[in-house]
Amino acid sequence: MTAPRLEIELEKIYHNARTLVELLADHDISVTGITKATLGSPDIAGVLLRAGVSMIGDSRIENIERMRLSHVPATMVLTRSPMLSQVDQVVKYADVSFNTELDVISKLSSAARKVKQIHGIVLMVELGDLREGIMLDDMLDTIREVLRFPNIALKGIGTNLACRSGVSPDATNMSELSSLADLIETTFGLTLDIVSGGSSANLNWALSGAAIGRINNLRLGESILLGREPLQRQPIAGLHTDAITLVAEVIESKVKPSQPCGEIAQSAFGEQPPIIDRGHIPQAILAIGHQDTDPYGLQPPPEIEIIGASSDHLIIESSLPVGAEITFQLNYSALLRAMTSPFVAKVTHFQNGHTPAPISHMIH
Numbered sequence: 001m002t003a004p005r006l007e008i009e010l011e012k013i014y015h016n017a018r019t020l021v022e023l024l025a026d027h028d029i030s031v032t033g034i035t036k037a038t039l040g041s042p043d044i045a046g047v048l049l050r051a052g053v054s055m056i057g058d059s060r061i062e063n064i065e066r067m068r069l070s071h072v073p074a075t076m077v078l079t080r081s082p083m084l085s086q087v088d089q090v091v092k093y094a095d096v097s098f099n100t101e102l103d104v105i106s107k108l109s110s111a112a113r114k115v116k117q118i119h120g121i122v123l124m125v126e127l128g129d130l131r132e133g134i135m136l137d138d139m140l141d142t143i144r145e146v147l148r149f150p151n152i153a154l155k156g157i158g159t160n161l162a163c164r165s166g167v168s169p170d171a172t173n174m175s176e177l178s179s180l181a182d183l184i185e186t187t188f189g190l191t192l193d194i195v196s197g198g199s200s201a202n203l204n205w206a207l208s209g210a211a212i213g214r215i216n217n218l219r220l221g222e223s224i225l226l227g228r229e230p231l232q233r234q235p236i237a238g239l240h241t242d243a244i245t246l247v248a249e250v251i252e253s254k255v256k257p258s259q260p261c262g263e264i265a266q267s268a269f270g271e272q273p274p275i276i277d278r279g280h281i282p283q284a285i286l287a288i289g290h291q292d293t294d295p296y297g298l299q300p301p302p303e304i305e306i307i308g309a310s311s312d313h314l315i316i317e318s319s320l321p322v323g324a325e326i327t328f329q330l331n332y333s334a335l336l337r338a339m340t341s342p343f344v345a346k347v348t349h350f351q352n353g354h355t356p357a358p359i360s361h362m363i364h
């Protein structure tokens, strides 16, 4: 079979999604299934929906368009603030978008008005990670303005932690979000349907037995696809960490010195060569590199060590022969890049031709 390739096992993704949906349902938290690391794969979105996610979210409107055109039957949420230049597509393909700028919301309202629609928005709040979000002190004024736009419906509020600065979701920042939800509802006499507490980074908090407050939704990507929580990158008990794997092929296999020979300057990616001389070692080269994935985000089988990488080559310590294939587990960065590379084939394994029982039959 062609290499390099991502092997995608839908059965395992279903299991991961279903397990998290059930665990969080015990805390009255719904799951928005995040598809951006799959380029908006309609097959994966379908699996997430069968597993019981309440909405599908993606950061790229192009991915949402792809799922829409494939008739994925879901409420579609754009999780990155829309570009002014894309408001027409956003209104056309997404039901709801996450927002922080009144200028954008105003243009969304005009775009929705042109096509006689109401566009839903979730306002994102800054709670310390310093990526997107409205400052707490500006929230009430912003909402006052938002409520004036005729073709905008305020669906809720949300926050995002951990992604830029690594700030962990905890009792303090989560209760700030809960209190804000209460304050908004009493101030304006409205109901917020969605209080979205965060991402896979919130799982430890949500499942720790902490008070959940008003949080009723999490947006999960990495934990479903890779079976890990992103704060410490630990496997989540009961989930598969190999639902998606990367297979690469050996194109050279030789015994070579462990130390380079000659005057040493920078390598292609500014890395330092190894400093320990271990004599001659078996070295194999795989036909995959920085252009296809993040080499440092690959986890090889235990007996194999990655010892170098350039644009098109991954060097491992191994005596595997030319033509051999090696299967790696991936972290989020390696997955994103591999999924996006046209040089990496995507091979999807379906669920043995059987469809899981409808959700209503599985919740007890």
Ligand SMILES: *Cc1c(COP(=O)(O)O)cnc(C)c1O
Residues within 6 Å of the ligand: 034, 036, 059, 079, 080, 160, 198, 199, 200, 201, 219, 220, 221, 222, 223, 230
């Ligand atoms: C990608 C994304 C998520 C999902 O994060 P994971 O760590 O993959 O669960 C959640 N929220 C927003 C705004 C995102 O862009």
